[in-house]
Amino acid sequence: MKEARILITGASGCVGQYTCNWLLKNTEAKLLLWIRDPKKLSSINHDDQRVKLLVGDIRNPEVFSNEIANATHVIHTATAWGGVERATQVNVIAVKKLLSLLKPNTLQRFIYFSTASILDKDLNPLPEALRYGTEYIQTKAKCLQDLENHPLSNKIIAVFPTLVFGGQFDSSGMFPSSYLTQGLKEATKWLWLARWFKGLSKFHFIHAEDIAFVCGQLLISELKPRSSKAVNKIPKFVLGQPSLSIDQAINALLKWKTMNRYISLPLWGWIIECLVTILPIKITQWDRFSIKQRHFVHDPITNPKDFGGTSYAQSINEILLYSGLPKGKKSYKQVIYPKK
Structure with missing residues (x-):
């Protein structure tokens, strides 16, 4: 992946920073890190020659249209909750805008982050997610529907983390703490x-370090985890431990x-x-x-073991x-x- 240019949205978040660090250590790719506040990017050397910071709001992707058009891979972790309007703009509309600015002939893979809460045990979408879900759950379910029928669906991989842990409970470490760890x-x-x-x-639960490993493997590896019973156009992987x-x-x-x-x-x-x-x-x-x-169980689940790796945190x-x-x-x- 020496010539790869990986765009990572939400790069200053817990999962985003673990993923950025994994890619810097295990690939030679150049990283385009889309963030709102550079001060929150605590675990990354801002002066690294392989890193370029894109400071701006995900709702206005046109500002970085050139960088987006030249991206060979995308890891979309950015998300929002706490209000219907904002959640819709970030979790649905911004994703459509981002996809529209990508070049189909340049893009190789698009990893889209959702949540396991919107899937049933067989990894099929839950109708109740659209019916009863919070604004976060509903917008994630709506976006997944849209992606299934998108022209770039053959290049999209959807990942669905379960309960995510990461960082230090008191936010004292180099990585941001997940809400569950806090x-x-x-x-x-x-x-x-x-x-x-x-x-x-x-x-199920999973550590952000293990999420980073799986995402890295989905970008660079030809190994394929077990298939699910779900009926879909895009591959779905629920990330979790037993x-x-x-x-x-x-x-x-x-x-x-x-x-x-x-x-x-x-x-x-x-x-x-x-x-x-x-x-x-x-x-x-x-x-x-x-x-x-x-x-809240799913079958199959995916973790580093499925790619021949060892989980960073397999137990509570x-x-x-x-x-x-x-x-x-x-x-x-x-x-x-x-x-x-």
């Missing part, structure tokens, strides 16, 4: 309550913080409804659908270790020796 400290504050219940739901239950995750956190586990009650649907009523929690229609669905313990979350202090029973 939330680990807050999550431990609820362990006193969580240890009384047994969460039966299952889910599923585990919420109960297993709670046990790992309790052990990490050296807290005891008591007799736990199965967290049935009616109990969740009671907790939602009692605790200061606001839920949406999408939240209620998710509670009813319970399990490794996630906690790399996050820098402090361990609980071990409690020792006082031993009183008899007087001589």
Whole structure:
């Protein structure tokens, strides 16, 4: 990939920076890093001769039309939430504009980042994502629909990360922290309550370092991960480690913080409804659908193992270790020796 010119949108984000670093270490490609604030690009040497910063808003791609037209590969991680108008402009309209500025004869691959939340267990689009989803979920589902019928669909690869961890829990590392990693400290504050219940739901997670590895392989490797049962025009890859239950995750956190586990009650649907009523929690229609669905598992999933690699973080313990979350202090029973 010596002559490759890889355009990476959202390059200053958690996944974006891990991916940029992987490409700098493992390829000879030139990187076009599209960012809004250069100060947030903390892990990249801005003076690297292989790096060119494109400072601007993803909603105005015309500013960089020359750079976009000459890109041989694109990794589109930029996204938005927190408002219907902004989410639509960034997650749907901006993607169409970006694709329209690419040269079909120059472009080799376009890796589009979505979210596993909009897919069912067989990697088919969930109708409920468009019906009940938040503005983020709905716009991601709408964009996927559009991409399936786009003239460049034969060059698009869609990746769907599951729960993403990365960086340090206190944002002190060289990489930005993902929202889930930032939330680990807050999550431990609820362990006193969580240890009384047994969460039966299952889910996948993945570290941003492993996402970077997979993206790199999708660009440079001819290896093909297992195919899914999904009916689609563009390849879909859900990025995650083998599923585990919420109960297993709670046990790992309790052990990490050296807290005891008591007799736990199965967290049935009616109990969740009671907790939602009692605790200061606001839920949406999408939240209620998710509670009813319970399990968030997919088959197949993709991680470094599918490309002959080794995962950076395959277990929750490794996630906690790399996050820098402090361990609980071990409690020792006082031993009183008899007087001589």
